Amino acid sequence: MSGPPAQPAGRVELRQERDVAAARIAVSKAMDALNARALRKTRFVTAVSEIARNALDHGGGGVLEIYRLDRPRRIMIRCSDQGPGIADIDQAMTDGFSTARSMGKGLGGARRLVDAFRIESRVGAGTTIEMEANP
Amino acid sequence: MSEAASIYTVDKVLLVAIRDNITDTDIINLQEDLSERIVSEAARGVVIDIAALEIVDTFVGRILAQLSSISRLLAAETYIVGMRPAVAMTLVELGMDLPGSKTALSLSHALRALKAKGLA
Numbered sequence: 001m002s003g004p005p006a007q008p009a010g011r012v013e014l015r016q017e018r019d020v021a022a023a024r025i026a027v028s029k030a031m032d033a034l035n036a037r038a039l040r041k042t043r044f045v046t047a048v049s050e051i052a053r054n055a056l057d058h059g060g061g062g063v064l065e066i067y068r069l070d071r072p073r074r075i076m077i078r079c080s081d082q083g084p085g086i087a088d089i090d091q092a093m094t095d096g097f098s099t100a101r102s103m104g105k106g107l108g109g110a111r112r113l114v115d116a117f118r119i120e121s122r123v124g125a126g127t128t129i130e131m132e133a134n135p
Numbered sequence: 136m137s138e139a140a141s142i143y144t145v146d147k148v149l150l151v152a153i154r155d156n157i158t159d160t161d162i163i164n165l166q167e168d169l170s171e172r173i174v175s176e177a178a179r180g181v182v183i184d185i186a187a188l189e190i191v192d193t194f195v196g197r198i199l200a201q202l203s204s205i206s207r208l209l210a211a212e213t214y215i216v217g218m219r220p221a222v223a224m225t226l227v228e229l230g231m232d233l234p235g236s237k238t239a240l241s242l243s244h245a246l247r248a249l250k251a252k253g254l255a
Contacts, residue, residue, distance in 0.1 A: 017158035024155075028189065042190055042221035046229070049192040106193050109229040 006067030023052040036135035044133035047110035059083030082126040140165045146255045148180040173209045179254040181206040182245045186217030196231040203236040214245035
């Protein structure tokens with residue numbers, strides 16, 4: 001997946017549950033650095049929490065990279081795993097669809113909370129999600 | 136009890152403080168500890184304080200709904216308090232408006248409501 005040109009602003013390995021909190025904190029700081037408004041920050045950090053947990057629970061772990069983008073100034077994150085992948089992305093994005101113990105609102109909810117959302121997944125190869133937020 | 140959540144007794148009400156880094160394992164322990172203390176202390180009221188949470192995602196939302204349900208089944212009226220305005224707006228957008236849970240703006244509001252019903 002090739003998004004717009006970006007400056008690295010952080011990286012969090014997602015190997016255990018505590019790392020999801022670390023991912024939230026890192027993205028929260030990156031949003032603070034752009035003087036993001038409270039609601040925009042809450043929405044984006046919530047979306048990051050959802051997909052970071054997905055990478056851990058369904059993807060067997062992964063990595064979250066944070067980037068700063070210009071014109072306009074905004075934050076982008078990329079969350080990738082090498083898990084089983086998603087066979088039917090449209091179905092996975094639907095509220096109520098769940099393969100694990102979650103409520104099935106995570107992925108579709110995350111997309112609604114961000115300004116740009118891109119997902120790529122190959123069965124057997126893993127899933128990569130990019131999300132952007134304006135401050 | 137782990138550091139991710141603590142239970143205190145205030146005016147016969149059990150106060151549960153949830154911290155930001157709570158995990159699945161912590162939740163099982165918290166559910167067990169809370170249900171045991173509701174019974175052993177004959178608590179009629181439970182207040183779950185989420186003021187420390189910068190965000191509530193669907194994972195934590197599910198925890199809150201489960202804690203409320205367990206307390207209700209054990210006949211303790213349960214309030215969630217300390218929700219930030221941005222968290223409320225985000226939860227609605229996620230489709231998680233916690234229909235089975237009572238909320239109050241703060242601990243003192245919840246205690247007043249419980250006292251008015253003779254539960255604290």
